[in-house]
Amino acid sequence: MERKDRGETILSQFLQFLFSGITVGATYALAALGFTLIYSASNVINFAQGEFIMLGGMLTFVFMQSGMPMPLAILLAIAIPALVGIALEKLAIEPARDAEVVTLIIITIGASLVIRGLVQIWLGKGAHTYPAFSGSDPIEVGGATLLPQSLWVLGITALVVIALWYFFSRTLAGKAILATSCNPLAAKLVGINTQWVLLVSFALSAALGAIGGVLLTPITLTSYDVGIMLGLKGFVAVVVGGLGSGLGAVVGGLLVGIIEAMAAGYISSAYKDAIPFILILFILFFMPRGIFGAQVTERV
Amino acid sequence: MSVLKRNYPLMILAAVLLMLPLVLPNNYYYDIAIRMAINAIIVLGLNLLIGFAGQISLGHAGFVGIGAYASAILPTHFGWHPLLATAAGAAIASAIAAIVARPIFRLKGHYLAMATLGLGIITAIVIKNEATYTGGPDGMPVAALGLMGFEISGEKQWYWVLAVLLLFSFWAARNLIDSPFGRALRALHGSEVASQVMGVDIVRYKVAIFVLSAFFASLMGSVTAHYIGFVTPNIADFFHSIELMTMVVVGGMASIYGSLIGAVLLTALPQALSTFEGWETVAFGSILILCMIFMPKGLVPTLAARFGRNGQEDR
Numbered sequence: 001m002e003r004k005d006r007g008e009t010i011l012s013q014f015l016q017f018l019f020s021g022i023t024v025g026a027t028y029a030l031a032a033l034g035f036t037l038i039y040s041a042s043n044v045i046n047f048a049q050g051e052f053i054m055l056g057g058m059l060t061f062v063f064m065q066s067g068m069p070m071p072l073a074i075l076l077a078i079a080i081p082a083l084v085g086i087a088l089e090k091l092a093i094e095p096a097r098d099a100e101v102v103t104l105i106i107i108t109i110g111a112s113l114v115i116r117g118l119v120q121i122w123l124g125k126g127a128h129t130y131p132a133f134s135g136s137d138p139i140e141v142g143g144a145t146l147l148p149q150s151l152w153v154l155g156i157t158a159l160v161v162i163a164l165w166y167f168f169s170r171t172l173a174g175k176a177i178l179a180t181s182c183n184p185l186a187a188k189l190v191g192i193n194t195q196w197v198l199l200v201s202f203a204l205s206a207a208l209g210a211i212g213g214v215l216l217t218p219i220t221l222t223s224y225d226v227g228i229m230l231g232l233k234g235f236v237a238v239v240v241g242g243l244g245s246g247l248g249a250v251v252g253g254l255l256v257g258i259i260e261a262m263a264a265g266y267i268s269s270a271y272k273d274a275i276p277f278i279l280i281l282f283i284l285f286f287m288p289r290g291i292f293g294a295q296v297t298e299r300v
Numbered sequence: 301m302s303v304l305k306r307n308y309p310l311m312i313l314a315a316v317l318l319m320l321p322l323v324l325p326n327n328y329y330y331d332i333a334i335r336m337a338i339n340a341i342i343v344l345g346l347n348l349l350i351g352f353a354g355q356i357s358l359g360h361a362g363f364v365g366i367g368a369y370a371s372a373i374l375p376t377h378f379g380w381h382p383l384l385a386t387a388a389g390a391a392i393a394s395a396i397a398a399i400v401a402r403p404i405f406r407l408k409g410h411y412l413a414m415a416t417l418g419l420g421i422i423t424a425i426v427i428k429n430e431a432t433y434t435g436g437p438d439g440m441p442v443a444a445l446g447l448m449g450f451e452i453s454g455e456k457q458w459y460w461v462l463a464v465l466l467l468f469s470f471w472a473a474r475n476l477i478d479s480p481f482g483r484a485l486r487a488l489h490g491s492e493v494a495s496q497v498m499g500v501d502i503v504r505y506k507v508a509i510f511v512l513s514a515f516f517a518s519l520m521g522s523v524t525a526h527y528i529g530f531v532t533p534n535i536a537d538f539f540h541s542i543e544l545m546t547m548v549v550v551g552g553m554a555s556i557y558g559s560l561i562g563a564v565l566l567t568a569l570p571q572a573l574s575t576f577e578g579w580e581t582v583a584f585g586s587i588l589i590l591c592m593i594f595m596p597k598g599l600v601p602t603l604a605a606r607f608g609r610n611g612q613e614d615r
Contacts, residue, residue, distance in 0.1 A: 045413075095593045102356050105413055106549055107592045109358075109542060113585025121578040228538060232417065239414060274425040277418035284415050285403040 012143025017265040018258060019141075023150040023219065025257020026157040027053065030212035031234025032241065032249035033164065034205035040181035040244055041201035044093060044104045048112035050231015052206045055081040056213025057222030058119055061128040070133075078210045084115065085206025086199055094198075112227065120224040132218040153215045160211060161250055168246075177201060209234075229273060233260075236276040240283055309557055310471055317463040321456075330455035332571060334527060337462035338520050340563035341469045343547045344556065345516030348473065350545070351554030352485040353509045355405070356413045359420020360544050363514040365427055365536025366393045367521025372442045372531045373433050382445045386522040393518030394511045401507040417538070424536040439532030442525045458527050465523070469516070473556050485509060489554065539581075546584055550591050552598025561600055 031049055038046045056077050063073035092107050099107075133152050138145035168174035180187040180197040188194050212230075213222065220226075237256045241248025256276050264272035324330050346360050370389025374380040380388070396419075404415045427434050434440060444451045452461060476482050484505050487495035496502055525531045534540065543566065551562020566584075573580045595602040 092589050092593070096596070099592065099596060102350070102354070103592050103596050105356065106545070107589050109545075110585040110588030110592070113542070113581050113588065115585075117578050117581030117583075117585060120581065232421070235414060236418075239411065270429045271425060274422050277421050280418045281400070281415060281422075284411055 008143055013265070015142050015144035017261045019144060019146050019150060021258035021261030022254060023147075023153050023257070024216070024261065025237075025254040026153045027212040027216045027230065027253075028234050028237045028256050029250045029253025030157060030160065030208045031231060032237035032253045033161070033246065034208040035235055035238045036244060036246055036249045037177075037201050037205040037208070039238075041177055042093070042198055043101075044108065045235070046088075046202075046205065047105060047108040047231065047235075048088060048115060049205065049209050049234055050227035050229070051112045051115040052081045052085065052209030052227075053213035053216075053230045053234075054119065054222060054224065054227035055084065055115070056210030057217035057226070058123060058128065058213075058224070059210075060214050060217065061130050061222065062123065064130050070130075074214050077214055078207050081210035082203040082207040085202040085204075088206075089199055089202040093202075112231070116224055116227060123224065125224060127221045127223040129217055129221045136218075147219060149215070149218045153219075156211065156215055160208065164246070173200070233276045236280045239280055310467070310474065313470060313560070314467055317467065321459065327455045330459050332567065334455065334458050334462050336564045336567045337466045338524055338527070339544070339547060339567050340466060340560045342517050342520045342544055343551070343559040343563045344469055344473050345513035346544055347548045347551070347553065347555070347559045348476075348485070349509050349513040350548050351552075352477070352482070352489055353506050354489040355506060355510065356416070356545075357510075357513070357541075358413050358417035358538075358545065359423070359541055360416070360513070360517055361536050361538070361540035362420035362423035363393045363397070363517035364521035364524070364540065364544075365423050365533070366396070367518030368442075368525040368531045368535050369427055369434055369521075370518070371522040371525040372440050375443045376440065377433060382443060382526065383447065386519065389522050390515050390518045393514045393521075397511045397514035398507060401510045402503065405503050405506040405510070417541075420536065420541050421538060424533055424538070427533045427536055434533070437533055439530055441530050442528070444529070445526040452526070462523070470556060470560070477556070481505070481508070486554075543584065546588055548598075550587060550599055552600040552602070555598060555600045555604075558598050558600035562598070565599075 031053060034049050034052065035046060038044055038049075059077035059080055060070075060073050063076055064070060068076075088108075088111050092111055093104065096103060096107055132147065132149040134148050136147060136149070138147055139151075140146075166174075168178055176187070176192045177197050177200065179190070179192055180194050184194050187197075209231075216222075216230075233256060234253065237252035238249055239252070240255055241250070241252025256279065259279060260272060260275045263275045320333060321330075324333060342360070342364060346357065349355050349357055367386070367389040370392060371382060371385050374385035374388060375382050400415070400419060404412055428437055430436075444453060446452075452458060477485070484495065484500045487498065487500055488502055488505055492502055521535065524535065547562035547566045548559065549562070550566060551560065552558025566587075569583060569587075570580050573583055591598070597605075
């Protein structure tokens with residue numbers, strides 16, 4: 001009897017870590033999809049991706065604070081980062097279009113500092129949150145508790161992934177982006193407006209990040225500086241899944257989230273933030289193409 | 301090229317360093333000058349890596365942190381002599397750089413940036429978490445740097461120590477670049493394939509330059525720790541890495557004197573902006589973007605080209 005109890009505790013503990021891992025992992029997956037989208041369209045790794053996650057959460061908080069109903073606040077908190085993404089492309093990436101990889105990386109790092117700095121000046125250094133979408137009474141599953149917000153995170157992430165899949169495989173606009181990522185010159189020759197494709201990818205990628213931020217904030221709080229870590233972990237997810245692979249980005253995100261939660265739970269919670277980076281060093285050393293990079297070449 | 305002409309910029313630097321104390325009004329300005337010199341030496345090492353080997357490091361502050369904490373921990377907890385601790389820190393940083401460099405340098409572009417970034421972040425997290433030895437987020441005091449009964453203390457003494465170190469570093473870097481090693485590095489930056497065809501072992505050279513820059517960074521971390529007398533984990537964090545990289549980029553990649561100018565300008569900037577909380581970050585970010593768009597080669601090489609001087613001369 002006692003042994004059975006212990007077995008159940010171990011299982012429920014495992015489930016608990018799994019739930020929190022998948023929840024955070026879904027946000028990493030959204031960020032990773034954003035990275036992949038911009039990388040596919042322009043070969044730029046956008047180090048400002050994390051700031052869009054931060055903007056999503058912070059803007060929702062601000063708009064709700066000012067008395068707006070939640071759905072409107074969320075809508076604005078996704079639309080504004082999308083506009084910021086467009087501005088980033090227009091003002092910073094486009095003028096340096098033909099520059100080296102190092103130059104473009106530095107530009108996006110610069111952009112992330114500007115965004116973070118402005119938010120800090122505007123809203124200060126405090127941590128903020130807002131209520132979960134549908135209450136916070138935990139649901140019990142196999143002895144572990146699952147927050148309703150986690151279900152929102154997973155459900156909406158799944159919807160977004162399906163919508164993206166539909167967009168890229170069934171619509172003309174999506175196929176134009178795919179074509180541009182395969183061969184920009186050929187895409188231009190068949191009449192695709194590659195300029196427009198770039199803008200759309202930055203807007204879409206920023207919106208994806210912001211959605212992640214909007215969903216995650218009721219669980220983890222947000223402040224002006226959460227973007228760096230979330231963005232970097234999203235990038236780890238990209239590398240885990242293999243650069244340029246949409247499926248890889250999603251699997252990579254979930255994997256990074258789960259590994260992080262497991263390691264935090266079973267090994268050391270103090271080193272939680274270090275775990276994705278230790279993981280990345282191992283992956284870079286032993287399988288530099290990521291898990292999906294070698295086989296899967298289709299994008300999102 | 302005569303010896304005199306070759307060392308012309310170095311002699312100007314020496315003259316400026318000698319004259320500077322005549323115009324520095326008080327310890328506050330000495331302090332800024334010292335910080336500028338410390339940053340200039342780290343940036344010089346980083347510039348050898350970014351500018352000459354064409355490799356980006358987003359985690360260089362990690363190496364600075366290793367040096368700083370070696371100088372803080374080893375004398376305090378284990379009774380080591382500060383100089384020995386400094387050497388140990390530099391050795392550890394170099395060893396870590398050497399171990400990770402080989403697999404990392406087989407990768408390119410984004411992956412390399414990611415690996416160095418991961419390395420830096422892990423270092424910062426270890427420093428924050430091992431509070432028994434490091435004092436955690438609050439930091440810890442550092443013993444004074446003494447040598448044969450003489451202790452270096454006060455801004456004026458440190459100024460001369462840094463002046464000598466700065467001159468030596470620039471002299472060494474200059475000679476390094478004019479050596480076969482330096483020519484190989486420049487060839488590497490120009491075209492990896494071509495230099496490989498000419499018989500340059502590119503991975504070996506990249507590893508060597510990465511180790512050297514880590515060594516510089518750790519050494520200066522130790523100097524910072526002893527000079528300030530206190531260390532906090534901020535010295536190893538991501539923002540410090542970005543600051544260092546901004547200095548390289550603004551001053552000019554692959555320009556020795558650009559490293560000096562970049563370090564001087566961007567060390568002064570936060571002082572000028574210190575009254576505007578948060579604007580410092582915005583300023584750094586804007587400078588990075590504008591610099592990359594309008595003068596991707598950096599200040600010194602761009603100006604050198606504009607005034608029609610031979611680019612080689614300014615290296």
